[in-house]
Amino acid sequence: MSGKQYSETYKIPYFETDIKGELTLASLVNILILASEHQLINLNVGEATMHSLNLGWVVTQYHLDITRMPRVDETVKIVTEAESYNKYFCYRNFWLYDEAGNQCVAVQSIFVMMSYETRKMVAVVPEIMAPFESTEMKGSKRFPRIQKVDHALATSKAYRVRYFDIDGNQHVNNVHYFEWMLDALDYDFLMDHRVASVDIRYGHEIQYGQMTQSLVQQVTEEAAITTRHKVAVDDLSAAEAMITWQPR
Amino acid sequence: MSGKQYSETYKIPYFETDIKGELTLASLVNILILASEHQLINLNVGEATMHSLNLGWVVTQYHLDITRMPRVDETVKIVTEAESYNKYFCYRNFWLYDEAGNQCVAVQSIFVMMSYETRKMVAVVPEIMAPFESTEMKGSKRFPRIQKVDHALATSKAYRVRYFDIDGNQHVNNVHYFEWMLDALDYDFLMDHRVASVDIRYGHEIQYGQMTQSLVQQVTEEAAITTRHKVAVDDLSAAEAMITWQPR
Numbered sequence: 001m002s003g004k005q006y007s008e009t010y011k012i013p014y015f016e017t018d019i020k021g022e023l024t025l026a027s028l029v030n031i032l033i034l035a036s037e038h039q040l041i042n043l044n045v046g047e048a049t050m051h052s053l054n055l056g057w058v059v060t061q062y063h064l065d066i067t068r069m070p071r072v073d074e075t076v077k078i079v080t081e082a083e084s085y086n087k088y089f090c091y092r093n094f095w096l097y098d099e100a101g102n103q104c105v106a107v108q109s110i111f112v113m114m115s116y117e118t119r120k121m122v123a124v125v126p127e128i129m130a131p132f133e134s135t136e137m138k139g140s141k142r143f144p145r146i147q148k149v150d151h152a153l154a155t156s157k158a159y160r161v162r163y164f165d166i167d168g169n170q171h172v173n174n175v176h177y178f179e180w181m182l183d184a185l186d187y188d189f190l191m192d193h194r195v196a197s198v199d200i201r202y203g204h205e206i207q208y209g210q211m212t213q214s215l216v217q218q219v220t221e222e223a224a225i226t227t228r229h230k231v232a233v234d235d236l237s238a239a240e241a242m243i244t245w246q247p248r
Numbered sequence: 249m250s251g252k253q254y255s256e257t258y259k260i261p262y263f264e265t266d267i268k269g270e271l272t273l274a275s276l277v278n279i280l281i282l283a284s285e286h287q288l289i290n291l292n293v294g295e296a297t298m299h300s301l302n303l304g305w306v307v308t309q310y311h312l313d314i315t316r317m318p319r320v321d322e323t324v325k326i327v328t329e330a331e332s333y334n335k336y337f338c339y340r341n342f343w344l345y346d347e348a349g350n351q352c353v354a355v356q357s358i359f360v361m362m363s364y365e366t367r368k369m370v371a372v373v374p375e376i377m378a379p380f381e382s383t384e385m386k387g388s389k390r391f392p393r394i395q396k397v398d399h400a401l402a403t404s405k406a407y408r409v410r411y412f413d414i415d416g417n418q419h420v421n422n423v424h425y426f427e428w429m430l431d432a433l434d435y436d437f438l439m440d441h442r443v444a445s446v447d448i449r450y451g452h453e454i455q456y457g458q459m460t461q462s463l464v465q466q467v468t469e470e471a472a473i474t475t476r477h478k479v480a481v482d483d484l485s486a487a488e489a490m491i492t493w494q495p496r
Contacts, residue, residue, distance in 0.1 A: 013278070013282050014282070014285070014415075014416070015275075015278040015281075015282070015423070017415075017416070018411075018412060018414075018415075019411070019414045019415065019416060019418065020416075021416050024412060026412075027263075030261070030263040033263075034261050034262070034263070037262070072416075162427065162431045163266075163267070163427075163431045163433075163435060163438055164266060164272060164274075164427050164430070164431060166266075166267045167262075167265075167266075167267065168265070168267060168268075168269050168320075170267065173263070175263070179410065179411075179412050182411060182412070183410045183411045183412065185411075187411060187456055187457070208435055209435070
């Protein structure tokens, strides 16, 4: 079960890296999505095709396994495939390799098709999927269950939505949630640990000027450190996530 | 009077553009600086050389003229040259052209060399400058005078320095000041106007966790709209700027 693969190389510029010179989570997802857009264009089912059908792609969930985040000036290889789909959900995979061919990152994702008219999810249009050679399936692919934040045990930081958080779809671009989730952790914790895996599921959209809360709860079970996250506007959840960490 | 020119092409990815699909000011400066880094590497006076001398480059001032901001997916040509230098200041120019060869952006900048040991400015090292074929000059190049914000007439927004605002030099990367300066303006103003020119001068460094104020004062003289900006931590000014705007 797998779709047609597309790959490209990418050189990590300094401005997509953090204080340690490592690619940020937000930039990682940006460059993976950019590669998938290039596949769509190559297969003639790019944004123009989607627009003509009044449809857009919306990501609902990511699972990321990060062996090593690439560093500034590294040239990496990004591979992606639209693996499979069912009536409503499309499953796309991504991999990122370093120059020596080592796998640095593996990502599984769920996308849905949204109607620009109704702003609601629609059934997957098979003609769009055909060029990807994705497998049509009956069931759903299982993703890890994201544990909820216990508000009583969580700390939080507030983030006012800024002009540059808003993208061409007039809402907060979802990569900003990674920044709000990680920034809500202590500086020393971020310096002493690295992200090993992320599970994130998206909910309500967020608009310009809204005040968001980024809640975080740290859970340590034996040697494993997990943080549970929620970005919310009042009672509406915009994203929930679960991140596992390793000491540096 | 001009140095050796370096040029490269660059395709604008979606994640470097704003709600209107136009390259952001911050990303513009990022990709210009990236091109200048590539020139340094090509001429064998890159970061490795600077590190071996315990020196770093620090930008102190930019003047930007923006005819048109390139849009998502446009392929642009970036040209840069280290025009000239005197005892302490190096003058570097940048241009950005669209595919039809129209000039979109022209930038003049001032850089200084900083010692990593003393964290202070040092006299320009002529051996570093030689490969650029820059003109050595006695006097200084004039830049427009940046008018001060009148605190009594200014509005302000507060920005807490976040983990991802900090770069490999352990301080706030100066492109974030553009975001703080523009975000301090009203949404409707930003939607209805475009940036025609920017003059910005950098001052004190800002550190993680500090609370900054982004002050802005709008000055309208006849048809010309100018905004005056200051980013400050308490009484210390981190950057002052003057931006001219045109209605869309």
